[in-house]
Amino acid sequence: MDDARQLLSREGPLAHCLAGFAPRGEQQDMAEAVQQAIADRASLIVEAGTGVGKTFAYLVPALSHQGRVIISTGTRHLQDQLFHKDLPLVSRALGVSVEVALLKGRSNYLCPHRLKMTQMEAKGLSPTLQGQLAQALEWAEQTQSGDIAELEDIPEDSLLWPRITSTIDNCLGQECPEYDRCPVLRARRKAQDADIVVINHHLLLADMGLRESGFAELLPTADAIIIDEAHQLPELATQFFGEHLGSRQLSDLARDVTQEVLSEAPDMPELRDAGDPLSKAVRDFRLALEGLPARGPWADIADQSAIVQAYQALHEALQQLRDQLAPIRERGRGLEACARRIEAHLAWLARFAEAQSGRVLWYETFSRSFTLHATPLDVANHFSTHRQALTPCWIFTSATLSVGGGVQHFLSRLGLHEARTFMLESPFDYPQCARLLLPAHLPEPNDPGHTAAVVQEALPLIEANPGGSFLLFTSLRALQEAAKLLRPQVNRPVLVQNEAPRQILLQRFREAGNAVLLGSQSFWEGVDVRGMALTLVVIDRLPFASPGDPVLEARMADCQAKGENPFTHLQMPQAVILLKQGAGRLIRDPGDFGVLMICDKRIKTKSYGRLFIKSLPNMPVLNDSQAAAQFLRSGGALEAAGY
Template sequence: MSLPVQQFLEPGGLLDQKLERYEFRPQQVQMAKMIADALEGRHAAIVEAATGTGKTLAYLIPALLSRRRVVVSTGTKALQEQLFFKDIPFLQEHLPRNFKAVLLKGRRNYLCKQRFEEMERKPAFRSADDVRLWPVIRSWAGKTSTGDRAEIEGLPDNYPTWQELSVGSEGCLGTKCPYYDECFVNRVREDAQEADVIVVNHHLFFADLALRQTGFAEILPSYDAVVFDEAHHLESVATEYFGLQVSNFRFWELAGDVERAVDADEVSAEAAADVLETTRHLTKAAGQLFDRLLGVLREGRHGLDVLDDIPERELIDEALEEVYDGLDDLEGAIRAVSALGESGQRLAQRCKELSFELKQVIRCDNPRYAYIVERRDRGVFLQAAPIDLASLMRRKLLDTHDALVFTSATLATGGNFEFFKRRMGMLGFEREEGPAVKAVKVEELILEPVFDYPNQCVLYVPNKLPAPNDPNFCDNVALIVDYLLKITEGRAFVLFTSYMNMNAVHDLLVDKIDYPVLLQGQASKREILEKFRATPNAVLFATSSFWEGVDVEGEALSMVIIDKLPFANPSDPLTRARLDLVDERGGNSFAQISLPSAAISLKQGFGRLIRSKSDVGVVAILDSRVAHKSYGRYFLNSLPPAPVVWSAPAVKRWWYQRHPELLPEKG
């Protein structure tokens, strides 16, 4: 490495010279040095960098100085865009080397010019509301240079018709497409071939990694190193891509692609009619199957592994047979139309693969997988999820990559990385090199907090509140929340581990609270956050999606209230299977999985409060188990070093010590 990273991060360095509000943070230098060593020595590094460390520049600067091609993978598209549109342009302007960066997303984020032309010719909107945005999309499509849907102002994340305007790898026509040379996906792929930094998200990275095992790659060119930011998300994302998944969306997309294919001039009207009739039979059968599976979900069951024990199983098996027959019939009908050529062969193969994968998932007969049925908005997903992800991560990631950096504000539990390393397959990790087996070097660093938590924050844990399983829990939570909100005059997040508790406490308080009340679900997450920031003294009731990735600086957020410890639901099939596997191997699943998983989630919720050196406020965890259970100390030790108080009046005293000007006048 030509220049040491500290020249850029220490007083007098690049940041000091170019940033108006520069603050020297020794933690940032520590992190950058470790990452520089990992990239130079081609080994792994794990870094927990608390909020305020400046971790983005702490890994971008050594990545660029290494002169290697580095993939930066983030947990969210929001962080992807922050990196690409804010941090990287700053470094391109000021770093003493020229470099090229590319932002890559999954195919479905880009406009397909062929699909757009078809929509212009034959509109097929999925809902009446979608028509309203069509003029905006048409105007954007005529001038965009990237085709990235994120450029479209006001386009909802769940805009249904976007499925008709984009294409997945299964439906892409490849070199047969008339727009192949103009394709936005192909262009960004070509740009990535020449980039020094490729910014992706975890979903794209693991989609690519899973496909590489079969000899294909989704989008990524070859690269030398990977930095995983928000690395605490890796297990859940990798689980999705290392298993099998069949959804109603896949049937809809197959049907849509078949209809487009037979709409071509080369296909006779008679042949087209036969294929379309077969397609309609399949979509009807698939609709019945997924409707019946939704009936199972409405009964409160969440795992395919229990379907053998319920009366609906016969109806589901009957619907399955209809789907298998429909896929076989459609495959045959497509192959019979020679005019479809290569595109027909691909569609027929998709029918065959979809039938095979559905059978694999629905059998529920592989003990290495948990079988799940889940509803997400309009989608119904059947998934075979790997139980022991560690072995897969070792084989697919650790054995095939050497320079790997894992970082997040929440990776350590109990003062170490044992839980994270165990889940990632890094405990006792060795790699074969020729005839020898070499232990792989993994450097570890837990950085000291940047913020002054002992003076900026207090943690309140009630020691007299009933336990969360008490029938009066929500009533008592409502009483304490009401008391606490009066102290800070609103300006609070009230975070819950379930919608049930959120709605129950909200309903108890909405007419009693003297401050503006917002409820998750009343608008999009972005709109609710904007309204919270713009509304003085607002109170937001929310669940898990607001526990992380939400940044509200200043007095607008002065208190975060958490209803209870965020233990994973043990009735979830995947969670249950992973707990059972640890116990079967002689371990302690509560200590090895339940506690550390909950501690990481709790740290994320806690982290919503203090976002700058001037923030001051209260975190309240309304779970008396922290006070009375032996594992309570484990949670407290995993959180930032804020002082702990055990009564609500103590919170009030602390608050007025910090804000004497707010003390009520005596009279």
């Protein structure tokens, strides 16, 4: 086994082969710890601050290991970058030849059977969908992978995708007439033979929860599972170890019944509309939720007469559909699969109607859809049980795992108490290149004039800033208000979340060099803009989760029942980690500089504010906006006496 530290040294192959590669002690320390954990078959948690180079630090020992390693990333974008860019780069530098596979969730691959079914009903589609279907049919004849990411001209939110991809609910498995041509099957077979398999957290958790068949045999064969962007895992695990039933699943079922009757029972035209009552019941259920909060505890609405009637009608529509299909379900694989889905949905509705200890039942509505959830309050035991059944070696890494210098919060949420822990600070010179501005005179965050005050406080900095400015908000309402106030007052591009796709906005932001980008929610992490294009980050308030969130509300009640403080055990640690993610957008390269402004006076007036500051990189603190503006104008060369 090659020494990972030596491979990443000044004399190592990466320094010789990769232009611009600079050895970093922190990166070597991490690589050594990962290599040792794999050798010892131990679990390891590594917080690696921005600039450590954690990707290379785990790829080098992974590629040096003589065995199978699974790497899971936070998003499909990072997954593609790791597979198409980072892995080939490090492999060539090390001179190793290993089999590498990229595996995504089934909804990312074409389903040939469903494509044929959709082609049969093409005349009933809108002209837009017909055009997109024609593109998909042409592409299907040429693609080797079946990965729908190749169809770049079809929008991500196109209604075609659910028609030509499969879910665990509607996949026919080995009974599918197109089984031998299935891209999901091909991708999984390739993964079976690979030394390094790149997946994402959604797929990892779905299969850990045994929701997928045909993949469960891959995970136990791994010598090590490496989790990048591991801070996302606790919340994602909460989703995947829970259960849900939504309008999309039910509407897809109704449509699939119609398609399968046309295909497998064409002599029974009276059943071609069999799914219509279910479609109507789904629409009526969504109407019954109209006027209620967008999300809330099921117990708050379960006894309302309109909800009771809509729930009962949904149940009866599924029963009626089951009875109609009973005489013909054995005619074909598709009809049989639909019948099984109906039975599963009926069983789920029966479970949901009963109180469940350790779980919170809640609903969520969107403009035209809804989802019912049964979410576990604590996933530590679930995750720990599945993890220990797979492999003893798990590597968890992220730039944001600790709170106040410790990772106990992360350990407890996933049941990782026996794991080794290792914390590496960023190698960037924050005291020299960055400043933390904490304005003292802003109103309280719950003051109606707070957002307007944030904009006025940010304006002089934006004007003084020769580079780009990134404003992060904890709510879309505040973001929209700020955008209206800001646009008439700045003479540079203003880019706002949801006015264009995320990647397009980021591309425009980088190219402009001095633009103002306003983001919320998903923009708090994963934004990697280097150099002068981003030199000012403004955060409107400490990102505490809404106390009205039904899952958080139930967890807080559970905490209190155990005699624990829900604020210190739940709300504060999660807010600290999210703030660290937002702050991490500022310095991305050794040559970067900039100002981080946090516009929440509680960070100075409340005792818990010290924990937030302690969790951030060590930056000199400014109270004066003029000093911060001068720091930006001077390109980071602020005289020591100025702060």
